[in-house]
Amino acid sequence: MLKLVLAIIRRDLRLALRRRADLVSALFFFIIVVSLFPLGVGPEPELLRKLAPGVLWVAALLATMLSLPRLFADDHRDGTLEQLALTPQPFALVVLGKLLAHWLVSGLPLALLAPVLGLQFGLSGDALWVLCLSLLIGTPALSGIGAIGAALTLGVRGGGVLLSLLVLPLYIPVLIFGAGAVDATLTGLGAQAHLSLLGALALGGVFFAPWPTAAALRIALE
């Protein structure tokens, strides 16, 4: 079972490396959106510090959204999804593999990049560290919830917009606790509680998302 998950992760990572443009464009989107804010609102350190958690997290959500429509669409188009649905293992495992691969190429780079961008907002070392940690913990939940939406809108015309409308509201709890963790560090409250809740969301997202996603994909394949 683990072998199948690893095989899918390996395949998807290899494909992502061959299609570097997709990977890099989402990252650059993140960098540019975040960098526009200090330019737009002016260099006042107090204001920037206050904005930073929300801006970075919202930008991370949007950057994740960018890569979601292609999560299953490519496999659907070239017939690979049919073959994946016919593997002699539970289909949810296949989805889990794809979800983890998606996190490795979208969530993980965002989390690693965020502290560097956070410097523009004058965040303290502690806050930068919590920012990175909150994204590391929170982005798997984004991949999980996003996968359900991507599967539901697979093959639908104008699916990209529909996907955003479907998924973004569901991202709200992740956004609140993620940005809240950084905020709490800035105000000296400590991020423990927020990070724990974020961890719970991520565990729920990663472990419960594959089943509804697999069911939605089977319907899309009919």
Added chain:
Amino acid sequence: MLEAIDLECVRGDCRLFAGVGFRLDEGELLSVQGQNGSGKTSLLRMLCGLSPAANGEIHWRGTPIARLAEDYRRELCYLGHHNAIKDELTPLENLLASAALADETLSEDDALAALEQLGLGTRADLACRYLSQGQKRRVALARLIHEKRALWILDEPYVALDAAAIALVAGLVGAHLQRGGLAVLTTHQAVDVAASTIRELRLD
């Protein structure tokens, strides 16, 4: 082994076929024929368990395939309309990846030998996006060379192939039937597979 009872297929408001039934035993080939849009692909996808039948049942070794689920899929090799190969990967990587995803072990030497047999030996390290349509189909068909599963369901396997490749694929299917396997295929060409029993099913 494979038995279909009174199958009905409905697409939208249109009923494509109804009352389709057949029985296929070891070493037998079912050739599904019919015009474009007569429901051949739909029937094959039903037989794979990808889409549900509006009516009727499909049994494998006496048990409904929906109940067997993974046990049925373990004995099934499906080659669809689409090639299911990735343009970014090379033929060799595609072959190894599809074996890994099908939960089979395929060594690199075996994979290379299979590609060699289909005349892709010199293209094994070239990304599939540079291959012609026929060559891509060959990459997809290379899976069959080391395929030991009992039931092959092939949707238009001859599409885009030249005469030599068609003969090769017909030979592969023939050898599979000789081993006691079952095959279901759709084609618009004459079926020249060496099989003891060829059953024909017309969808009209």
